[in-house]
Amino acid sequence: MGVRLPSARTPDPSTAPRLRWGILGPGWIAERFVASLLEHTPQEVSAVGSRSADRAEEFARRMGLPVAHGSYQALVGDPDVDIVYVSTPHPQHHRCALDAIAAGKHVLVEKPMGINAAQAREIFAAARAAGVFAGEAMWTRFLPKFDVVRQILDDGLLGTIHTVVADHGEFFTPDHRIYDPALAGGPMLDLGTYPIAFARWILGDVETVAALGQSANEELNGQISATLGHVGGGQSLVNTTILSNTPTTAFVAGEDAYLELPGPFYQPGPFRLVPRGAEPLTHEENHAPHADGLHFSASDAARRIADGAVDSAIHPPTDVIGTLEVMDRVRAELGIVFPGER
Ligand SMILES: NC(=O)c1ccc[n+]([C@@H]2O[C@H](COP(=O)([O-])OP(=O)(O)OC[C@H]3O[C@@H](n4cnc5c(N)ncnc54)[C@H](OP(=O)(O)O)[C@@H]3O)[C@@H](O)[C@H]2O)c1
Structure with a gap:
């Protein structure tokens, strides 16, 4: 065949513009996402929001985050958050993403973006109308x-x-x-x-x-x-x-x-x-492992947002x-x- 495999063109995640991330739903994947961001990128994780103040504080302490919110509304309303990472279970993605968009935040939503295509369409349409970024964290x-x-x-x-x-x-x-x-x-x-x-x-x-x-x-x-x-x-x-x-x-x-x-x-x-x-x-x-890969999707979101885009090209x-x-x-x-x- 006479070919060599190509090299990846993926930009270096450590050079992506810095955003202030708010974590909504501090569960299993949220922990790995934060670890990945902090280990591999200059992204700032500025706050976490949980349905429980205790769980928010415990996650913030464990992951070294400065601010813990005892409700999702408080997180999406935090002026020091640019982008909300939605890591709740699947049926909650839709409501949480729409609330964050309504508060003027960009959103990166764990996969799958919604429980069905209609929910994903609605999230993308709301983000486009608000002029904010919406993406699915299909990290792979x-x-x-x-x-x-x-x-x-x-x-x-x-x-x-x-x-x-x-x-x-x-x-x-x-x-x-x-x-x-x-x-x-x-x-x-x-x-x-x-x-x-x-x-x-x-x-x-x-x-x-x-x-x-x-x-x-x-x-x-x-x-x-x-x-x-x-x-x-x-x-x-x-x-x-x-x-x-x-x-x-x-x-x-x-x-x-x-x-x-x-x-x-x-x-x-x-x-x-x-x-x-x-x-x-x-x-x-x-x-x-996961924590060595989740940051690529976050870095893509940061670059797209810096370019004024409302969605991912990848x-x-x-x-x-x-x-x-x-x-x-x-x-x-x-x-x-x-x-x-x-
Ligand atoms: N990219 C990946 O490789 C990957 C891997 C695993 C999971 N995921 C995705 O990430 C999402 C979360 O998965 P996970 O495994 O991290 O789940 P998890 O450990 O159960 O965490 C989900 C978090 O959402 C919050 N939450 C809000 N409403 C809830 C409800 N009704 N019931 C339970 N928790 C609720 C909880 O935090 P508070 O109650 O404290 O707010 C909980 O900690 C899923 O959509 C999944 O597909 C992605």
């Missing part, structure tokens, strides 16, 4: 590794792509919020968003959906396997489950070569380009909404309805 898309993948795809190194296969399974015990139907539990929104967003990013909009589901218990879906037929041709197989740990691998197969992404495919790590009839090429990169609203539309269709096939959707 902003990792340098995926810029290398993007270039390989754009350079046509795979030839015509026919197949994407992607999986994300993680075993959870029933005491985790992912088992709570009131919090839009089940694998789809937490885990399924990764393989579905990946498949759509590679092969584009989806024309046909065929899905099978398996229950975790009487009130919750536990596993989804879906085949997606894409508008431009090609098909993908996506799998997601909370019933088992899985290898969380992915591959993209084209006429001339395939890309093999070992698990966890969506995190920093290596991958291989395997051409037909030639030696494989490896993108060398160490596997790294992970634009069309991708956020398009992925949620696919998830809506897969759920419709399986009769999965989230709270407030009936």
